[in-house]
Amino acid sequence: MYGLKKDGTIWTWGEDLLNIREESKKCTYEPIQISITNKWKDMYAGQCHLIMLDKDGYIWFIGDQSNLKLFEGSDNIISAKRINNSEWSNISAYDNGLLGIKKDGTLWAAGQYAISDYTNIEYNDIKRKFYQVGNDSDWKKVGLGGWSNAIAMKKDGSLYWLGKPYESNNRFSYKLEKIRKIAGGNDWLDFSISGSHVLAIKKDGTLWAWGRNDNGELGDGTTEYRETPIKISDEKYKDILASDDSSFAIKEDGTLWGWGKNDNNQLGVEVIRGVYTPTRVNF
Numbered sequence: 001m002y003g004l005k006k007d008g009t010i011w012t013w014g015e016d017l018l019n020i021r022e023e024s025k026k027c028t029y030e031p032i033q034i035s036i037t038n039k040w041k042d043m044y045a046g047q048c049h050l051i052m053l054d055k056d057g058y059i060w061f062i063g064d065q066s067n068l069k070l071f072e073g074s075d076n077i078i079s080a081k082r083i084n085n086s087e088w089s090n091i092s093a094y095d096n097g098l099l100g101i102k103k104d105g106t107l108w109a110a111g112q113y114a115i116s117d118y119t120n121i122e123y124n125d126i127k128r129k130f131y132q133v134g135n136d137s138d139w140k141k142v143g144l145g146g147w148s149n150a151i152a153m154k155k156d157g158s159l160y161w162l163g164k165p166y167e168s169n170n171r172f173s174y175k176l177e178k179i180r181k182i183a184g185g186n187d188w189l190d191f192s193i194s195g196s197h198v199l200a201i202k203k204d205g206t207l208w209a210w211g212r213n214d215n216g217e218l219g220d221g222t223t224e225y226r227e228t229p230i231k232i233s234d235e236k237y238k239d240i241l242a243s244d245d246s247s248f249a250i251k252e253d254g255t256l257w258g259w260g261k262n263d264n265n266q267l268g269v270e271v272i273r274g275v276y277t278p279t280r281v282n283f
Contacts, residue, residue, distance in 0.1 A: 002045045003031065008038035008055065035080070044093035052080070057087035057103060067096040068111040070129075083110075084130070092144040099144050099152075099162070100130070105137040107152060107162075133162065134179055145193035145242070151182065157203065158186040184208065184229045194242040199249065200229065205236030207249060207278075215245045216276035217260035223276070233278060249278060256281040 001014045011031040042053040049063030066075040091100040097111035108130040142152040150162040159182040191200040197211030209218040210226040239250040246260035257278040258267035268281040
């Protein structure tokens with residue numbers, strides 16, 4: 001596990017999959033600071049790697065790069081390396097790819113997510129670099145949920161698919177396709193994306209969701225798949241998290257709510273198995 005504190009430091013606990021701790025702390029319940037610096041703005045943890053964005057806008061990598069292949073030489077990067085000299089404003093990563101928005105508002109992809117209708121390359125042709133996705137320069141935030149389940153938001157509050165929406169077999173495409181606008185207007189404030197569903201907040205604070213819903217993770221009281229955004233609540237929310245089969249949200253009053261899969265009590269609510277509408281998490 002990894003965590004980013006408000007002071008810009010990164011901490012780790014649990015099993016040392018990056019192989020960066022001393023031998024006596026390979027598996028620990030106590031959080032350990034990864035480095036003495038406090039320059040970090042954001043981070044994404046893959047199965048065996050960590051991608052970090054510093055406050056100056058540079059991307060750093062540590063761990064196993066066998067899927068991303070951004071550096072020459074060994075696939076095991078044991079000391080953090082800076083990926084390139086570009087300055088970035090926002091990134092999102094998964095085990096096999098990375099999407100990023102530069103400070104000039106352009107959108108770029110690396111790793112397996114470089115396979116797209118824009119680059120016309122196949123897996124064996126991927127180079128150790130970033131490829132531009134489209135020509136627009138007004139992107140604000142990008143989200144990567146896995147398998148090419150990716151969306152991005154523009155500065156005007158509009159949302160766009162970068163990956164292919166669900167087909168009849170309930171699988172996403174393995175490449176980025178042509179950018180397509182998501183229904184719902186231009187008043188989106190924020191979003192969170194998993195491998196199969198999306199949560200979003202509009203500027204009025206209302207909560208919306210779409211995608212797979214096998215475990216009630218959309219929160220609409222059903223298990224029906226939703227291809228387009230559906231309103232979940234008229235109450236005002238300020239933060240959201242779409243997990244694999246579960247969802248969490250914080251209301252403007254600071255209360256935490258959860259719904260979706262709960263077979264291991266991961267929601268922190270007193271309901272066994274599925275929770276199909278937002279339910280308050282009490283501490």
